[in-house]
Amino acid sequence: MLLMLSAVHCGRTLTQLREQGTLDLPRLSLRRAERVIRRAWKTRHDNVRRHQRQQMKAHAARVVGAMRVAESRQYDNPEEALIRMANLLAMVAHRYAEGRTLQLLDEEQMAGAESVADRSWLRLAVSGLLIVGVLVVLSWADIPEMATGPVVALIITAVLAGVYRGRIPGYHDLIDIFRGADRR
Known part of the structure; x- marks a missing residue:
């Protein structure tokens, strides 16, 4: 669904460009679609052998690369780039719906x-x-106990916002990260 919404x-x-x-x-970003493409093989196929998993990951990485090439052409020829991005997204969505995660693009x-x-x-x-580093430094500092909770919450929020550039990972992202680390 997210792929079609992006298309x-x-x-x-x-x-809007034509009018x-x-x-x-505005510059169009396909980052949300990239996340769907990267986890397509996990979503569609639960038990995958190691060699198939590596092939699917490699294919998803190339599909994301093709999406980024199309996305980068927005400044050269925006009309052609938008048409290409929409076509790529529609094809990926169609093949994903068919379960062809190793053939998302030709x-x-x-x-x-x-x-x-x-x-x-x-x-x-x-x-x-x-x-963890900030919490260790905070434990050495002389901060009253009442202020420790809000300061910790503020620091955690600031670190996550800085590392993820405003995009805090959702629980699906964290589960995918841990599932990927578990299967290595």
């Missing part, structure tokens, strides 16, 4: 696209280390 958003942005021109055109559609590594585990580790 619809591309269509609406294309309509108003490129002056006030080779010619991914031509020139490099694999994009998934570094969500790194963000989780960095945020965890920063929070």
Whole structure:
């Protein structure tokens, strides 16, 4: 559903481009669709053998790379880029619905696209280390007990907002990170 909503958003942005021109055109981001593509194989196939899992992860990384190539062309030729992004998203959504997670896009559609590594585990580790480090420093400081709770909550929120750049991971993201780490 999220993939199709992203394709619809591309269509609406294309309509806005044709009506108003490129002056006030917002840049369209496909980050939410990338998360769906990365976990497509986990969602559609519960028990996957190790070699198949590696193939599916590699294919998803190339599909994300193709999406990023299409997304990066918004400044060169926005109309063509939006049409390409909408077509890619619709094809990925269709093949995902069919359960073809190892064929989300064809080779010619991914031509020139490099694999994009998934570094969500790194963000989780960095945020965890920063929070633990700040809590250790906070325990050495002379802060009244009444202020400790709000200060800790503020620090945790600030660290997560800084590491995730305003996008705090949801429980689905955390479960995917842990499921991926569990299967290695």
